[in-house]
Amino acid sequence: MLRLSWPVIVYALSIPLYGSEVIYKKSVYSLPLTFDPIKMNDTASLLASNLIYDGLVRFAPNLRIEPAIAESWRFSGDGKTITFKIRKNLKFHNGSPISVADVVFSLKRNLSEESVTRNYFDCIVGWNEKGFDEGMGGIKAISKDIIEIKLKHPYPNFLNIMAGATAKVLSKSEFERNQNYFVRPIGSGPFSFHSLDEKSRQVRLDASKFNYRKAKVSLDQLWLIESDEKTAISLAKAGKIDDLTNWPISGSNEVFKFGKKISAPVNGTWIIGLNAKLAPFNKKSVRKAFKRDFNTENFRIKFYSDSYPALGYIPPGLPGNIETPETNSSVGEVSKSKIRISIPKELEKHGEMKKFVEKMLIAKGWNVEVVPIKWDDLISGYSGKKLQSFLVAMNMDYPDPEFLFKNFESNNKDNFSGISDKEIDQLNLELRTEPDRFKKIPILKLLRSKIDDQSVTVNLFHPKANYWISSCVNGFKPNIISDVYIDYASISKKKNCKP
């Protein structure tokens, strides 16, 4: 799955007065494109999902899997059956109780045809290419508080997937009653949906009245405010925004003089994706040459100098990451065909990037044009595989390299490169079905080399997140998977604080 994270709409700010309530204002590059978890394919939506909904389990900042709706879980001896015991007396934001029926219903939706993440759940008994055979008992309620999930094979990453931002629990009864469930979504997360203002481009959330966590949520409201990077930074400097964590800000940015800087690695990677379905990148030799001639290290140092060099597709801290440079002996042909590299127009330095990249590649004989385009056009072209090449940031739903490699499976809707390689498909399958973490390593290395050989990505860098938050904010803890998983329920903000 692809996660894109740049501003698309310039935000015109209008901040109403909200009495003495503690309101936390988070700047986002985009409002959620959907509130339906099974259709989420962008960071803004996944962020909202984590705030409004709860899953059976969730990620802690140190990547441990913590209980959420499930108070405990147990694996069978063969690792193929998982039983979750759900907490008692939990309620959705509308006050209705959470039952095992809600959980079963929500999980089955993840396996449905309409789910963009259904492939994550292909390990569940009953999952098939066309849909989900419920009769096989892959997901069922055992008692009023026990749910059983049967797997085709032991799959240690299953809990990671269950902690992800798409495996959320919805109210079955409300969903069946209300066709506009996702207009005013109801979940059981730390914040309840309050309103979506299309005009001011804001989503407002209230602290849940039915919070079951040990600690009280100290914020009264959380606002997601859409803007572009430049506007967001100026608002932050003016003390009108509390959080710029959605933005890839360089560590040397002036805004850090005005608030707190929290740096941490994040499991992401920036790439220029090459569409193998479109000429001239339909030729592997051209892709190899293009990759060879793109000086990624110069690009990194110029635009994101505090990031980590990307010697491969997998970020640092994950198996498969390349730490020492490998000799690039690839040979290939420089194409004279016109090549367009689409980059998000909302990026503050898109102009500089265009000049830099064009200069670099033209000097090496490439007929290149860098085209800054709007975010929604980029998303549209990306999804429709209409772009020759494009600059994107890949974030992860769960901390395992298989998540990234899955993007190169033939049958994956998110296969942006369009390559179809049976060997890669087979290795991906082996990687997912091998339960032994250590036995996966040789498979992973082989798969990595196969994908590298396809040369469908120019690996620009692995980002180091520089989170800006207001000096009035306390308790902020980064999450190294993604900013999507930052726990806002444990963040506090000083009342009447002027940064």
Place this chain on the structure above:
Amino acid sequence: MTKISIYDYINGSISKTKWQLSSLLALMLTLVMGSITLRDTVYNEKKILAALAPHLSYLITINDRTEIMRILSTVDTPGTNPVSVIRNGTIYAHSINPELIDTTIASEKFIPLFGANFSAKKIYVKYPLPSAGSILLLELSLRNILTKLATFMGGIFLFSLGCLQFLSSRVGKHLSKVLKSIKILENQVQRLSDENHEETEIEFIELDNIRTELNRTKANLTLAKELLAIQKAKEINMEIYKRLIHDLQNPITAMNTLITLLDEEDTDIEIRKEALDALPKIADEILCQIVATKKNFEFDTNTFKRVDIRSFIQEALVQIKSTNPDNYHKVTYIVPNSPVYTACDPPSLKRAVINILENGLDFSREKLEIWLTQTEESTSIHISDDGPGMEEGQFEEIMRGTTRSGKGNRAALGLSSVSHILKNHNGVLKFKKSSMGGSEFQLLIGVL
């Protein structure tokens, strides 16, 4: 020098030092336990790190930070003791704070102790990982550890103090029991010389042996005393003879002189008359001397015994009463309640007492008192009367044997004899004016 009984000394010492000793021991025990606990804490943490090391090391080689972080967070379950993996001086993974990843570890001053590094705020427990340049680092909050340790040590201190107090009170009780035997021992030692020994609750074999030995010694001593008494009696007899010879020397010389005067033709009549008058007197005096000596020999002077002198004084009084029934009413004998033991030759001493008493009765008007005194060195018999008395110079003349006349002469002879008897008892006859106006004699018997 302070005298104190063994029982009181030991018992008092225990009571005094009970608290100090218990507190000191409890403190020492607490410190030892505290050190052991601290060392064990570090040791146990190191063991956990050691157990994880091989697995973590492999995870480092495959770059699996996610799994490492999960394992580290499991070690640091409460989230208070961060664990990190350091790779080439940089934090590779951290159990709590992702912000610290890829930062260098801060250097701190520390003291190495129990295989860990103690800084002002933290205890750092390190364990090297097999992966080159990698270590596992556990940070324990020194304050938390010390708080727990202080609670634990406080508990240990109170518990051990309680135990030691209980123990010392038990020891005290048992010691009191043991010390009771010292009391018994003391009692038995006091009654060692008691021949009619009755068996008590506890009998000491050693004391029994000592008692047997003592009795044997006593018997031997008695025998030795008797032998000594015989020897002494012989000496006294010899002395009496010597004295008689000495006493007779002057009258016999006088008689010789008078007889010589009578034999000489040119002696005038007056002198002759006087000589004739004097001769019977001198003869009478010689006779008196011999009679007195005879009387002294009439007593059995063969033995020196340790006797209660109250008894023979009583006997002397009975004798006096029989010979002086008309005057006896003058006598007042102040008898002590307890026995007055002294080693002496009872017959001769009795005779001395009778001599003094007879003189006293002769000279006293209405009163004659007799009483006893005793010191460590001597025993004395005091006889005092309300008679005319005499001057101390006169007493000294009598003692020198340079005075003689009638009744006074007899008395003088008696005093001289008493003086001899007392000298044989390592004693002396003392004289002073009586408080009643007459004479007071002190018959001092020394320790033999």
